[in-house]
Amino acid sequence: MHKFGGTSLGNAERYRLVAEVIKQQPAPKKAVVVSAMGGVTNRLIELVDGAQSRDSAYRRGLDALKEDEFALIDALLAPERARALESRLKDDFRDIEDVLRAVWLLGTASETVVELISGYGELWSAQVLHGLLAAQGQAVDWLDARQALRVAPGEMGPQIDWEYSADAFAHWMSSREVDILVITGFIATNTEGIPTTLGRNGSDFSASIFASLLDAKSVHIWTDVDGVMSANPRQVPDAHVLDALSYKEAMELAYFGAGVIHPRTMAPVVKKSIPIFIRNTFKPELAGTRIHLVEDAPHGGPAPSVKGFATVDEVALVNVEGTGMIGVPGIAHRLFGALRDAGVSVTMISQASSEHSICFAVPQAQAEIVKEAVHQGFFAAFHQGQLQTIEVSEDCSILAVVGDKMAGIAGVAATFFGALGKAGVNIRAIAQGSSERNISVVVDQKDATRALRAAHSGFYLSNQTLSVGIIGPGNVGATLLNQLAEQVERLREREHIDIRVRGITGNQQMILDEGRISLANWAEEFERNATDADLDAFVNHIQTDYHPHAVLIDCTASDAIAAKYAEWMERGIHVITPNKKANTASMDYYRRLKASGRYHLYETTVGAGLPIVQTLRDLIQTGDEIQQIEGIFSGTLSYLFNSFDGERAFSQILREAKQLGYTEPDPRDDLSGSDVARKIVILAREMGLCIELADVQVESLVPGGLEHGSAADFMAAVPAHDAALAERLQKARQAGKVLRFVGSVTRDGQATVGLREYDLEHPFARIQLTDNIVEFRTRRYSENPLIVQGPGAGPDVTAGGIFADLLRLAAYVGAPL
Ligand code: ADP
Ligand code: ASP
Numbered sequence: 161m162h163k164f165g166g167t168s169l170g171n172a173e174r175y176r177l178v179a180e181v182i183k184q185q186p187a188p189k190k191a192v193v194v195s196a197m198g199g200v201t202n203r204l205i206e207l208v209d210g211a212q213s214r215d216s217a218y219r220r221g222l223d224a225l226k227e228d229e230f231a232l233i234d235a236l237l238a239p240e241r242a243r244a245l246e247s248r249l250k251d252d253f254r255d256i257e258d259v260l261r262a263v264w265l266l267g268t269a270s271e272t273v274v275e276l277i278s279g280y281g282e283l284w285s286a287q288v289l290h291g292l293l294a295a296q297g298q299a300v301d302w303l304d305a306r307q308a309l310r311v312a313p314g315e316m317g318p319q320i321d322w323e324y325s326a327d328a329f330a331h332w333m334s335s336r337e338v339d340i341l342v343i344t345g346f347i348a349t350n351t352e353g354i355p356t357t358l359g360r361n362g363s364d365f366s367a368s369i370f371a372s373l374l375d376a377k378s379v380h381i382w383t384d385v386d387g388v389m390s391a392n393p394r395q396v397p398d399a400h401v402l403d404a405l406s407y408k409e410a411m412e413l414a415y416f417g418a419g420v421i422h423p424r425t426m427a428p429v430v431k432k433s434i435p436i437f438i439r440n441t442f443k444p445e446l447a448g449t450r451i452h453l454v455e456d457a458p459h460g461g462p463a464p465s466v467k468g469f470a471t472v473d474e475v476a477l478v479n480v481e482g483t484g485m486i487g488v489p490g491i492a493h494r495l496f497g498a499l500r501d502a503g504v505s506v507t508m509i510s511q512a513s514s515e516h517s518i519c520f521a522v523p524q525a526q527a528e529i530v531k532e533a534v535h536q537g538f539f540a541a542f543h544q545g546q547l548q549t550i551e552v553s554e555d556c557s558i559l560a561v562v563g564d565k566m567a568g569i570a571g572v573a574a575t576f577f578g579a580l581g582k583a584g585v586n587i588r589a590i591a592q593g594s595s596e597r598n599i600s601v602v603v604d605q606k607d608a609t610r611a612l613r614a615a616h617s618g619f620y621l622s623n624q625t626l627s628v629g630i631i632g633p634g635n636v637g638a639t640l641l642n643q644l645a646e647q648v649e650r651l652r653e654r655e656h657i658d659i660r661v662r663g664i665t666g667n668q669q670m671i672l673d674e675g676r677i678s679l680a681n682w683a684e685e686f687e688r689n690a691t692d693a694d695l696d697a698f699v700n701h702i703q704t705d706y707h708p709h710a711v712l713i714d715c716t717a718s719d720a721i722a723a724k725y726a727e728w729m730e731r732g733i734h735v736i737t738p739n740k741k742a743n744t745a746s747m748d749y750y751r752r753l754k755a756s757g758r759y760h761l762y763e764t765t766v767g768a769g770l771p772i773v774q775t776l777r778d779l780i781q782t783g784d785e786i787q788q789i790e791g792i793f794s795g796t797l798s799y800l801f802n803s804f805d806g807e808r809a810f811s812q813i814l815r816e817a818k819q820l821g822y823t824e825p826d827p828r829d830d831l832s833g834s835d836v837a838r839k840i841v842i843l844a845r846e847m848g849l850c851i852e853l854a855d856v857q858v859e860s861l862v863p864g865g866l867e868h869g870s871a872a873d874f875m876a877a878v879p880a881h882d883a884a885l886a887e888r889l890q891k892a893r894q895a896g897k898v899l900r901f902v903g904s905v906t907r908d909g910q911a912t913v914g915l916r917e918y919d920l921e922h923p924f925a926r927i928q929l930t931d932n933i934v935e936f937r938t939r940r941y942s943e944n945p946l947i948v949q950g951p952g953a954g955p956d957v958t959a960g961g962i963f964a965d966l967l968r969l970a971a972y973v974g975a976p977l
């Protein structure tokens with residue numbers, strides 16, 4: 161048995177595809193249940209509504225529908241066959257017109273009229289597909305299901321008259337010998353022989369009814385998704401396809417809003433244990449989701465405890481309260497009896513054991529009827545004060561989590577409620593079926609999607625899933641992206657650290673991705689698909705309800721970006737950065753960052769990838785006392801004084817360094833010492849000192865009078881000052897020492913930056929090239945200080961340091977909830 165829904169039958173091309181899929185199925189005998197062409201059922205119902213409300217636009221709607229159906233036929237069938245079918249459709253459209261005219265005159269449409277009209281789409285669809293398959297030489301016939309399927313109205317929707325239907329169907333079949341039988345979905349006749357339907361989306365149900373009547377081997381429900389997913393993919397981008405479900409799980413999921421299958425589809429096939437497969441018409445090679453008895457999951461292994469999530473919208477929550485209910489037997493019975501008499505179906509019930517109140521959820525459209533029914537049914541009780549209030553809250557949604565194996569597994573509810581709590585979703589009511597297959601909560605409808613996503617990620621995303629945004633894909637940023645590109649896959653598979661770079665933004669342009677940017681070709685992606693940068697939109701995109709953690713990595717040196725950290729962190733985003741501006745802004749700002757409760761990781765602000773900040777933190781947190789930190793913190797100045805041996809003038813070395821790209825474009829930015837001063841402030845604050853940038857005493861190497869003007873003018877004027885530095889070097893050498901440009905801070909808050917002399921044996925005297933070196937003198941490391949030394953600049957080591965911070969963050973946030 162194969163069923164194709166409206167999503168598979170959108171246009172002529174799709175009917176052809178459907179015919180192809182049918183032919184490819186291996187079984188010698190196939191039955192095919194079809195829905196109406198996509199959107200047609202809605203359009204038919206709108207026609208009735210239009211006529212009823214005397215909106216003459218319905219005529220145009222009718223003409224348009226006719227045109228579309230005829231265009232479909234013309235596109236698919238050869239002229240002769242097309243004419244024959246069109247002449248039948250002409251009769252149908254004439255009938256519809258007559259009925260609508262009557263509705264127009266009456267200004268009202270009975271249920272029978274709606275049922276009759278809304279069923280035409282299936283009739284046409286079945287005949288079109290039948291014509292198409294017949295033209296392709298298949299032995300095919302089609303059945304108007306109303307000739308076989310008889311239903312009686314029931315409380316839970318139409319009830320199948322199995323005996324009658326089996327006879328009628330057998331009778332119809334007895335005179336036919338075909339390979340493919342096309343059957344209309346959705347429609348049936350009632351006990352009076354009047355056309356009716358199985359309710360919206362009822363074709364799934366039709367398929368399983370006929371599967372049972374035919375003793376089919378399997379039911380394949382073909383649609384536009386790869387199977388039943390852990391949540392509606394339109395609401396939860398991260399939803400994944402479920403391999404297998406039990407009938408009961410599928411029923412619960414469908415009942416609580418998983419629109420991919422009608423909740424009643426399972427019942428007719430359970431008895432004969434016929435499996436149902438949900439499959440994608442557009443990817444017929446996929447196996448889809450298998451719905452069967454729970455015992456035979458296809459891939460073996462333990463099934464996950466929680467299978468899926470779904471929401472039902474437009475629900476009203478009703479709360480009936482009264483002291484008179486306590487201990488009085490039969491209240492619930494009477495209450496729900498009254499609702500049954502009023503034809504209301506209750507979606508969810510919850511009663512606290514105090515029996516002081518009963519709370520239940522009903523479709524919002526029935527809220528008024530419910531109020532009325534309860535008031536009437538309990539008139540006396542209200543009158544005598546046993547019942548006090550009936551309160552109806554509209555615009556609610558039910559969110560359900562479903563899974564057979566939830567029973568007996570502790571912690572499912574905790575994870576569920578924990579996730580909702582973290583997302584700030586208020587829960588209005590809770591119910592857990594005693595089967596423990598389902599926990600349902602009622603939330604405000606405005607929170608429903610957020611709640612769904614949060615719950616879904618609570619169960620399915622590793623707590624080390626990071627939604628990452630990278631600001632500034634320049635030198636360091638680009639290197640970081642390339643480093644990530646090589647590792648993310650391995651980290652996800654081996655370490656369960658799921659780093660999802662979901663956005664990259666520069667000054668002008670940005671790219672965003674709902675899932676993850678493919679890092680292997682992020683640069684081309686950026687070239688091709690970037691849109692105008694918008695930092696607020698960027699940040700909103702990175703922080704979502706369905707990612708447990710959001711991280712922004714600022715690879716710029718921008719003051720303006722650094723000024724945003726506090727706001728970002730206060731709204732829950734973690735920040736990682738090599739940018740020194742935030743930590744060297746005012747103490748007030750620094751305190752705000754620390755108080756935000758989010759992680760701010762900035763190892764690379766001092767000494768690039770060298771473990772300086774982390775070492776300091778470890779010392780302090782383990783109770784050591786820092787007496788002094790002193791070091792060479794600038795790769796540029798390190799290089800200049802390592803090379804300054806008296807043979808060449810300082811200005812010449814500076815020029816060479818500039819050419820090698822070791823200096824900033826304007827070398828005064830290095831020589832002024834202000835960059836070193838910032839690093840000292842960062843370390844000093846880490847030590848717990850209260851210090852501002854202005855408190856650091858800085859000896860600038862920019863000669864007085866040359867602070868302003870262009871970089872070129874500066875370079876031209878520098879040689880005139882060579883003598884002064886040469887003299888200082890001379891003096892140092894005579895004392896057996898070298899010159900080094902260092903920064904230091906002591907426990908009492910003395911912070912200085914400038915040129916100092918060191919013995920030839922001192923570690924600072926023996927460094928190479930652009931090395932940084934830092935010496936920690938502490939209570940524990942007093943005689944023999946702790947030294948960290950190594951390359952302290954360059955995109956590779958800086959990006960590596962940022963990457964390490966990112967992994968550190970994953971470890972911090974990944975602790976079990
Ligand atoms: P058809 O016309 O084929 O019957 P439907 O629109 O009725 O198709 O059902 C398919 C749609 O169901 C999907 O496109 C998807 O948006 C929606 N859907 C809702 N919940 C789920 C879920 N849990 N898994 C898969 N699809 C779902
Ligand atoms: N065409 C009907 C509907 O839109 C039945 C179905 O598609 O299952 O509800």
Ligand code: MG
Nearest residue numbers: 165361419420
């Ligand atoms: Mg459907």
